[in-house]
Amino acid sequence: MVFFTLRLGFLFDNRDKIAEMNDNLWAVITSLWMGFRFDTVISLYILIIPVILSIASSYIGKAEIRIYKFITYFSMAMFSVAFTFAAANIPYYAQFHKTINSSILNWLGEPSFVIGMIFSEIQFLPYVVAFFLLDILFCYSIYKAYKRIIVKRSVLLPPVRSGYFKAISLSMCIFALCFIGIRGRLSKKSPIRIGTAYFSSNHILNNAGLNPNFVLIRTILDKKKSKNKEINVADEKDALFFAKEYFNLETDISDFDILRIERVTADKPKEKKNIVVILMESFSSYYLSDSNLTPFVKSLSDKGIFFPNTFSSGIHTMNGLYATLFSYPALLDQHPFKTGDIVRYDSWPYIMHEMGYSTYYFTTHDDQFDNIGGYMAANYFEHIISEKDYPANEVKSNLGVPDDYMFRKSFEYINMSASEDKPFMAAYLTASNHNPFIIPEYFEIDKNEHIDQNIVRYADWSLMQFFENASKQEWYDNTVFVLVGDHGSAKFNNLYDVSLCYHQVPFIIYDPVIEKPVCDDKLACQTDIFPTVMGYLGYEFVNSTFGINLFKNSHDYVYFSSDNAYQCISDKYYYVNNFSEERKAIYDYKNNNPYNYIDSLQCQADEMEKFASSMLQSAQYMVRKIQRTK
Numbered sequence: 001m002v003f004f005t006l007r008l009g010f011l012f013d014n015r016d017k018i019a020e021m022n023d024n025l026w027a028v029i030t031s032l033w034m035g036f037r038f039d040t041v042i043s044l045y046i047l048i049i050p051v052i053l054s055i056a057s058s059y060i061g062k063a064e065i066r067i068y069k070f071i072t073y074f075s076m077a078m079f080s081v082a083f084t085f086a087a088a089n090i091p092y093y094a095q096f097h098k099t100i101n102s103s104i105l106n107w108l109g110e111p112s113f114v115i116g117m118i119f120s121e122i123q124f125l126p127y128v129v130a131f132f133l134l135d136i137l138f139c140y141s142i143y144k145a146y147k148r149i150i151v152k153r154s155v156l157l158p159p160v161r162s163g164y165f166k167a168i169s170l171s172m173c174i175f176a177l178c179f180i181g182i183r184g185r186l187s188k189k190s191p192i193r194i195g196t197a198y199f200s201s202n203h204i205l206n207n208a209g210l211n212p213n214f215v216l217i218r219t220i221l222d223k224k225k226s227k228n229k230e231i232n233v234a235d236e237k238d239a240l241f242f243a244k245e246y247f248n249l250e251t252d253i254s255d256f257d258i259l260r261i262e263r264v265t266a267d268k269p270k271e272k273k274n275i276v277v278i279l280m281e282s283f284s285s286y287y288l289s290d291s292n293l294t295p296f297v298k299s300l301s302d303k304g305i306f307f308p309n310t311f312s313s314g315i316h317t318m319n320g321l322y323a324t325l326f327s328y329p330a331l332l333d334q335h336p337f338k339t340g341d342i343v344r345y346d347s348w349p350y351i352m353h354e355m356g357y358s359t360y361y362f363t364t365h366d367d368q369f370d371n372i373g374g375y376m377a378a379n380y381f382e383h384i385i386s387e388k389d390y391p392a393n394e395v396k397s398n399l400g401v402p403d404d405y406m407f408r409k410s411f412e413y414i415n416m417s418a419s420e421d422k423p424f425m426a427a428y429l430t431a432s433n434h435n436p437f438i439i440p441e442y443f444e445i446d447k448n449e450h451i452d453q454n455i456v457r458y459a460d461w462s463l464m465q466f467f468e469n470a471s472k473q474e475w476y477d478n479t480v481f482v483l484v485g486d487h488g489s490a491k492f493n494n495l496y497d498v499s500l501c502y503h504q505v506p507f508i509i510y511d512p513v514i515e516k517p518v519c520d521d522k523l524a525c526q527t528d529i530f531p532t533v534m535g536y537l538g539y540e541f542v543n544s545t546f547g548i549n550l551f552k553n554s555h556d557y558v559y560f561s562s563d564n565a566y567q568c569i570s571d572k573y574y575y576v577n578n579f580s581e582e583r584k585a586i587y588d589y590k591n592n593n594p595y596n597y598i599d600s601l602q603c604q605a606d607e608m609e610k611f612a613s614s615m616l617q618s619a620q621y622m623v624r625k626i627q628r629t630k
Contacts, residue, residue: 018204028205063152089212099543187400190370194219196368262541278484282486307521310526328527363385363429368388401429403432404465477513481510488502528547
């Protein structure tokens with residue numbers, strides 16, 4: 001009730017902004033329900049120690065008064081601290097437009113600043129007074145209950161001497177309920193996360209659903225993980241100067257920004273076409289060399305605009321999503337969706353949202369895995385369709401529904417936008433080509449082939465079904481389809497210590513009304529997809545990403561990461577800087593040569609290392625800048 005009251009105070013303080021966003025009552029109720037879930041998690045984290053002590057006391061039968069006295073004062077103290085952060089979040093959010101998070105650790109040495117910020121504002125005094133009254137009432141109620149029930153009436157049960165089965169069963173049920181409450185979700189794939197609260201494009205209602213204590217603890221833990229620490233692969237000032245020259249930016253190094261305006265030729269029609277982006281799970285370019293495995297995707301590459309020398313930014317799905325939709329590179333093993341606060345990028349979904357597009361994100365499984373769903377919701381994807389939206393009988397594994405079912409179901413959503421004459425952007429993430437392999441019984445497999453081949457054939461067939469259904473829709477001819485692998489696959493010939501085929505992915509732009517197919521063999525990366533598609537559509541926009549329009553520009557080198565290594569590739573050489581093995585190498589990959597030429601090609605290796613390290617360090621700078629300003 002105290003948490004709920006403070007949450008109402010948060011909503012009241014932001015009432016004008018909520019009204020501006022025209023959200024209905026149901027959205028507010030959803031936010032309050034989400035808040036109840038997060039409050040339950042925090043409450044049970046506090047109460048788990050009292051639960052253990054009270055259950056233990058019923059078995060040992062000793063010192064119950066002292067145990068319950070400790071429980072009373074412990075609960076009063078811990079909840080008072082939790083309420084303090086929940087109350088302080090109201091002025092904190094008003095000041096920084098963020099929920100209290102690990103950044104407050106920066107002010108541990110200046111507590112007077114924080115206290116002064118809260119108490120110096122007259123508008124916050126009612127909340128301060130309300131907090132103290134609520135906390136005093138809470139502590140008083142707890143203490144009165146202890147005195148009246150435990151001390152005065154002495155309603156302490158005698159220690160368990162018989163009926164152990166019943167007692168143990170009850171204890172296990174209590175622990176099970178506590179575990180479920182602490183986990184916050186029944187889904188097997190992921191416990192409750194910060195992103196779970198992001199159910200709409202209204203950032204205030206999303207943040208109202210969060211418990212500030214949960215955000216604070218979660219962001220502190222995430223920052224302590226080594227993989228979430230900032231990378232340091234180059235001198236930052238030198239790196240920013242290099243990036244400035246590379247992108248022809250007019251910016252000061254002291255306040256570096258990647259922004260530049262992308263202009264198009266006047267004769268390019270500026271029609272608002274729908275955009276469909278399909279990230280294909282583990283889809284390596286090497287699959288296209290076998291027409292028996294991927295006949296449909298191969299046919300699209302022959303009929304559309306195909307960039308065969310495209311490389312994934314990393315080796316994980318999260319990297320592929322991050323690079324394709326936000327056009328930022330993978331920063332080694334740093335998790336892009338778990339680095340603390342959920343921040344907003346002025347990239348693809350944002351640009352489409354500003355242009356009046358409806359935005360959709362489809363996935364086969366739990367959208368909260370890897371904190372992706374919350375990140376997408378915060379970054380202007382208005383509709384997140386995932387496992388929760390599919391019938392339970394269609395869910396076949398922890399990867400959710402089969403690809404073809406996700407595609408079929410998606411028409412129910414995007415046809416609504418089309419019926420309103422509103423353009424849409426829909427991003428799909430497939431999952432079938434990933435363990436555990438689940439092939440629906442209605443798909444005819446080749447019994448002479450291994451499951452690895454059959455699952456790729458099924459993934460290709462699912463895409464064919466999607467396009468066949470899409471071709472029957474009125475919006476089909478006015479839609480541009482983009483297909484790209486989220487990353488490659490290591491199932492092919494790996495000549496090098498850091499797999500190259502795990503990064504090489506197909507990038508296809510298919511327009512049903514395209515007049516002339518194109519195969520462009522210039523170097524490309526997933527970060528280039530957004531500006532390239534915008535260039536194809538003829539849109540002028542502000543590019544605040546690390547990608548380029550491949551129709552106007554080109555790369556001499558492309559860089560990418562594999563957790564503990566970063567790599568750089570040219571049209572001939574492949575450079576690897578492997579940190580875990582403290583080893584650098586440069587290979588003549590065009591001739592499939594596994595020999596390391598680092599001694600004879602040191603100048604070439606140095607040039608490629610400077611390019612990759614400078615781009616990565618500049619991206620780290622921009623991520624930090626966005627986190628601080630948004």
